[in-house]
Amino acid sequence: MNEIYSHIESHVDESIQQLFELVRQPSISTQKVGFDKAPGVMKELLERNGFDAEIVPVPNDGLPTVYGYMAASENPETAPTLLFYCHYDVQPVDPLDLWDTDPFEPTQVGDRLYGRGMSDDKGNIGARLAAIRAFIDERGGVPCNIKMFCEGEEESGSINLPDLIAERGDDFKADACIWEGGGRNLNDDPFMYLGLKGVLGVGLSVRMLSGDAHSSYAAILPSAAWRLLRALQTIKDEDENILIDGFYDGITEPSPEAIAAVEALPDDAPEWLDTFGVSGFVKGLDGEDLRKQLTFQPTANIAGLDSGYQDAGLKTVLPAEAKAKMDFRLVPEQRPYDIVEKLRKHLDKHGFEDVEIEVLGAVNPYRTDLNSPWVQLVAETAEEIYGRKPVMTPNMAGTGPMFDFGDTLGMPIATSGIDHPSHKIHAPNENITVEDFLLGAKHAALIIERFARDWG
Amino acid sequence: MNEIYSHIESHVDESIQQLFELVRQPSISTQKVGFDKAPGVMKELLERNGFDAEIVPVPNDGLPTVYGYMAASENPETAPTLLFYCHYDVQPVDPLDLWDTDPFEPTQVGDRLYGRGMSDDKGNIGARLAAIRAFIDERGGVPCNIKMFCEGEEESGSINLPDLIAERGDDFKADACIWEGGGRNLNDDPFMYLGLKGVLGVGLSVRMLSGDAHSSYAAILPSAAWRLLRALQTIKDEDENILIDGFYDGITEPSPEAIAAVEALPDDAPEWLDTFGVSGFVKGLDGEDLRKQLTFQPTANIAGLDSGYQDAGLKTVLPAEAKAKMDFRLVPEQRPYDIVEKLRKHLDKHGFEDVEIEVLGAVNPYRTDLNSPWVQLVAETAEEIYGRKPVMTPNMAGTGPMFDFGDTLGMPIATSGIDHPSHKIHAPNENITVEDFLLGAKHAALIIERFARDWG
Incomplete structure (x- = not known):
């Protein structure tokens, strides 16, 4: 894999420029801003990186999904298929006066890249494309079939996604799925979340x-x-x-494994107190009780x-x-x-x-089985890339349409990505670091490699 | 008085143009919009109509009052002095999309004149100036001393007026005062209000x-x-x-006279139901109880x-x-x-x-004595102009700084003006009719005439 990692590192400027192209194009689904051009920009980027891409109409006049397919370079009929779920839409930018830069004019300051969607979720799309491009350039193609599902309505609640899955779900089926994002927590441990509210x-x-x-x-x-x-x-x-x-x-009560996982999570309370400028939490909670409240309530x-x-x-x-x-x-x-x-x-x-x-x-909410082999594969590869065992969250406090893929289409789901709590997602001055971008791209590459080997 | 009334009628176009000049100049006190120019426009208009005018600084960096003084043409030292309280500031214009015309581009449609402040209170200023100009043109001057007090912060709550009155109140003292507005009610009866919440x-x-x-x-x-x-x-x-x-x-319980006056008021409930699109009022009230709730609560x-x-x-x-x-x-x-x-x-x-x-x-709230001679004079002149006895409201449900003039400066206060419930004050499409404007101007003229005669 060293040639793949080297490629990701030596092409980082090109990858960042591709990400900037995506960020520069507004795509605020809640306000329907930018969708005259955003699907086309997304499709063109997939094509430029070797995908057969399609702008998929979404039922009920929803904002389109952009879908890309890339066959394995060898034996695509028998190769396993991996789906990356992403979304190219972003949150509204208000309050605009709290941004230090134009949210749609991507700006690098030191190691940090600023712009709306830079982290959530265009940064993850960019990192995955960087990994895939490395396979193409270094090995002439990817070792498994890859599907990129780039939704256009995630930030406005994915309200039409169940209808789209009902209509065309078979096209998007895969043997396993990597979700929207993942990455590191406040302690710089890799983290995985296996469900969403x-x-x-x-x-x-x-x-x-x-x-x-x-x-x-x-x-x-x-x-x-x-x-x-x-x-x-x-x-x-x-x-x-x-x-x-x-x-x-x-x-019902969460499973003992889910409770144990939450108990094992680091205590982010001091950081939250600082980030949100509060002196305490609801009902005076702290420690494990606070994490259980966030996860399970x-x-x-x-x-x-x-x-x-x-x-x-x-x-x-x-x-x-x-x-x-x-x-x-x-x-x-x-x-x-x-x-x-x-x-x-x-x-x-x-x-x-x-x-x-x-x-x-x-x-719909969704929570994956903590013991599935797919979760194990993603956890092991995370440990290789980040040098530490990942911490596991049974479900995030946030939301995404995992249910439609995990339950309706029946594929195992785990997470990987470029995220970090300092990225200010949904807020002014959303950003990522180049370091997080590189780690996320390398992890995506190693997942692709091991998945092709083990699921073949 | 016929030559005065004829002058008012024959010069109505000129009077409306003067009013339009005033309306064209934004003066939204709540948002401090237009006050770079509005005091100057107000002062120039007073001067053009024969007043010595002054832009009066208001304590606490308040928006200025514009004050005008006109001496009686004969024996000003012994002539009584009448104060017109008005305000040249207006309400905000939002929601702007509900206006059929630009709120600051005065527009005549048939008998109606549209624009922010057209009724409240620039229309009343315009009508009073029309009456005063008639005296100057027809008789060479006014028969009593006249003070025009044009406030700039009425719509934002007159918060600095008590301080201004404390500082310069003696300059504004008069023997009697006509308040901001007055006019006709839904039945086209003249109405007077003798107090404000x-x-x-x-x-x-x-x-x-x-x-x-x-x-x-x-x-x-x-x-x-x-x-x-x-x-x-x-x-x-x-x-x-x-x-x-x-x-x-x-x-305390309102006085028997105040209660009787409210009981004698016409029943506006059907009009209110229609105007506001409601099927009923708070606590299921109607009739006299509804009017008492509006007046006394x-x-x-x-x-x-x-x-x-x-x-x-x-x-x-x-x-x-x-x-x-x-x-x-x-x-x-x-x-x-x-x-x-x-x-x-x-x-x-x-x-x-x-x-x-x-x-x-x-x-502060204020309520005038229903039996004062000044109230009688204004009521009798209203009956002459409008052909009907006025209905009396002990106090309006709305607010104005009557207290500072009636209580602090100790002058009797009554009302007269161009108002009508169809004028949509504080709302989109604020307007007046030319008919209301003429009636208000004639009533102002007759008040000036009788006041000079009886208070001399």
């Missing part, structure tokens, strides 16, 4: 007047803002208990509140409408469309029939 | 994190949005009772809610900060700075020491 994203809105009124009428007219507040108030209590009837139904988060006048000074207005955005992170036994039904019943039961719910995102 | 405007904010976090951390990090909601929830119950300790202290209004992501789709963010704007309309016995102290104590008592309060506006 699900998410239900909703917009809640209530309109009480046909238009905003002068606030002197607040004495007699109903208030949308007060009403929304009272509706929200019924959803969660001050002790973080979610009060929707049946919300916790069916949730569902959430009811308010992601946005919006009503009336929000600029400088005072505008004495009684707002006609009030809106909230919420996301519920879900654990393996929960399903988003079941939760949205229960939320509707909950609001109705409390007399809030007029609070409208719009589903903005729905992703 | 006070207001306390506050910004409430709470910050829990140093920056926004990915919403997966909602499982363990404290939420500013939830916390603000819980704080707000303690302020008012579902039956419209304001729960701040001592909020209602000292409030203080409020706790949420004018704005602001946290996290508010654009299209879903952004899975845990917002670092949450903000609300509130305005409390106050009745005669209440004082805004007393209420803000009680609000602080209330939040502290409920454990919300971290919810910060910023005072955005503070105006």
Whole structure:
């Protein structure tokens, strides 16, 4: 493998330029920004790196997936097939004034590369392409069949992915799957996550007047803002208990292995306290209990509140409408469309029939078996590349559409990538380091090599 | 007076052009938009209409008042002095997309004139100037001394007016005062209001994190949005009772005359239902009870809610900060700075020491004696101009700095103007009709005439 690693290192500038091309193209799925060009840019990059690529239409007028296929250079009919799940869409960039650089003008400062999507997830795409290019240049091709599935709606909740998998899932089947990202944790240990929480994203809105009124009428007219507040108030209590009837139904204790894995994770609490500028966590939790809360508990988060006048000074207005955005992170036994039904019943039961719910995102949770051979292969190769045993997270606190591949298409899933907690994903000044990029590319290459050997 | 009325009518186009000049100049005090030029435009207009005018600096770096003085053409030393209180600042224009015309490009459509401030309060300034110009042209001058006090911060809560009155109040003293506006109600009856509620405007904010976090951390990090909601929830119950300790202290029953006046007011409920697109009012009120609620009850209004992501789709963010704007309309016995102290104590008592309060506006309430001779003069002249007896409102549900003139400077206050409920003040498509403008100008002229005769 040394010639592969050398190639990755000596071509790093070229790989970074390819990544910059991808980052330079906006692709904010939530706001549908940049999708006139972004699928084409993604497809062209796959083709330039040796893939047969296709812009795949997504049901329900979703933003397209870009899919690439590369056959093994020898015996592709019998060679095993590896799928890389990635996404080329990115998060919105606001608040823009907190960025030190233009989010869509990639900028290198020392070892760090800045730009929206630089880490999540364009950086992972770039690292995987760097590994594949090394095989092509050094050995005339890849040793297994490779599928690149580059989704365009991950950051807006992958809402159409289940329909796409239902429609064309067979095309994307593989013998094993490497997920979106992975990499190192705060201690620079390699880490793997073997599952993801699900998410239900909703917009809640209530309109009480046909238009905003002068606030002197607040004495007699109903208030949308007060009403929304009272509706929200019924959803969660001050002790973080979610009060929707049946919300916790069916949730079981995590497996002993999953609990043991979380107990073995490093204590990131001091770093979180520092990163988020807080003096403590919900319910006064710390240590293992804090990690268990993060890993195993569902959430009811308010992601946005919006009503009336929000600029400088005072505008004495009684707002006609009030809106909230919420996301519920879900654990393996929960399903988003079941939760949205229960939320509707909950609001109705409390007399809030007029609070409208719009589903903005729905992703099933998923958790992989900690003992699968695929997990072992990825863990062993991680140890070779990073020089340390990886720490295992039964599931991340975040979300991705693992369920559709792991459960619906039935392939084992593990993670590898360029990630690090300092990358500020979803936030201003998103970045990666060149070092993380190189490690991620090398790990991808070694996974390809061992997978071709062991799954052949 | 016929030559005066004829002059007002025959010069209406010129008067409208003057009003348009004023409306064309933005002057949004809340957002400090347009104040590089607006005081100069206001001053020049007063001078062009015969006033000695001055841009008056306002304490605490407030936005300037523009003040004009015109001596009576005969015996100014012994002539009585009349003050017109007006304001040349306007409300913000958002939501801009609901305007059919540019708010700062005055537009006439049939009998209606559209633009921000066209009614509130630039239209009233324009009508008064039309009346004064008629006296100058037809009689060589006005029969009493006239002061025009044009405030620049009324729409942002007149927060510096008490300090200005303390500093220079003697300059603005007069024997009687006509307030900001007045005019006709929904039945086209002339109406007068003899008081105004006070207001306390506050910004409430709470910050829990140093920056926004990915919403997966909602499982363990404290939420500013939830916390603000819980704080707000303690302020008012579902039956419209304001729960701040001592909020209602000292409030007495309105006088029998005030109650009788409210009972005699027309029933505007059907119009309100239609205007605001509602099927009913708070607590199921109607009839006299509804009018009493509007006139005599203080409020706790949420004018704005602001946290996290508010654009299209879903952004899975845990917002670092949450903000609300509130305005409390106050009745005669209440004082805004007393209420803000009680609000602080209330939040502290409920454990919300971290919810910060910023005072955005503070105006004392005021209510005039229904039986004063000045009220009688204005009522009688209204009946002559409009052909009907005016209806009397002990106080409007809205706010203005009447206290500083009526109480601090001790002058009797009554109202007259160009207003009509169809003018959409504070809302998109603010407008007046030419008819209302002419009626308001003629009433101003007759008030000047009778005041000079009876107070001489």
